[in-house]
Amino acid sequence: MSDALLTLEGVHTHIGAYHILHGVDFVVPRGQLTLLLGRNGAGKTTTLRTVMGLWRASAGRITFDGRDITRLDTQKIASLDVAYVPENMGIFADLTVKENMLLAARGARTAAHMDRQRLQWIFHLFPAVEKFWNHPAGKLSGGQKQMLAVARAIVEPRQLLIVDEPSKGLAPAIINNMIDAFQQLKASGVTILLVEQNINFAKRLGDTVAVMDNGAVAHTGTMRALAEDEALQRSLLGLAI
Structure with a gap:
């Protein structure tokens, strides 16, 4: 596996009185496309927003390219060649x-x-x-x-492109175009972290995967291994792909 460009270690996030992330741990290998999967409400979007400094981690550590960015503001994180595409675009x-x-x-x-x-x-x-x-x-x-x-x-x-549900609501032809674009971006050297609900989209694109449940990471590994294990899919996602 390539070296880690982004690492989350024991990351907790509170939003007001709500404790959303409960010790999130995973790595995004340099030059690969990492998928963040999980049921609705698992904490995926909160994880992305915490990485970007839009919500501040209450505990834990986020490291980007060897630098601790846990307490940096969003503008400073973006200046490190990190781009974020939110779900609302x-x-x-x-x-x-x-x-x-x-x-x-x-x-x-x-x-x-x-x-x-x-x-x-x-x-x-x-x-x-x-x-x-x-x-x-x-x-x-x-x-x-x-x-x-x-x-x-x-x-x-950009060194890192973070995108929240890029295929949501798109027609199949547009999804295919988006898959091709992400493949070319990865080939150009861009590291990509995607939140995605379309499992076929994920299966075609992903190198590594982290599956979230109840604000924590329940599984990490290769996308290929997850795609080949129906029992694991049903256990983690409640469906088979």
Whole structure:
């Protein structure tokens, strides 16, 4: 297994009076795609938000590329080349696709200053981004908004891309396009952490997997091993894939 880019050790998170994460432990190997699976309410989204500093861990340690980021604020974590695509995508509906992309390109003041070679690579991954470049983002379909959200996250080079349920509500053809894009991103050297409910999506993409239950990690291993063990699937997820 590759060395760990991201490590969570005994991470607890409280939100108000609620104790959501109960000692979460797992690693995200460098250069791989790690899936965070589990039933609804298991703590997956809370884990992602805690990694990003949107919610502060009340105990435990989060390490990124050898650095303790447990107490860093979100802006500082993002500056370490970590990008996060939330479940609601965070698209600015009244801005154009171009303006959404420009907001994420920290080194560019205008679209003309954006890295043209990188943009062409993104357009190859997500043709809809180029097609609707000057259209209001709010007019895009759900699948096109998801493509824009991921494209915006990678408009600058990233070490780690964190995405919450990228296939949710998407048509099968769009899901296939998204799978291809994530495969190409991984091949380019980007480490990816995904929360996903679509098990076929997970099965086709995942290298390693952490399965959560009741705010803790109940299983870690390879996606291939989980996909081949129906008894383990039923035990952890309540279904067979």
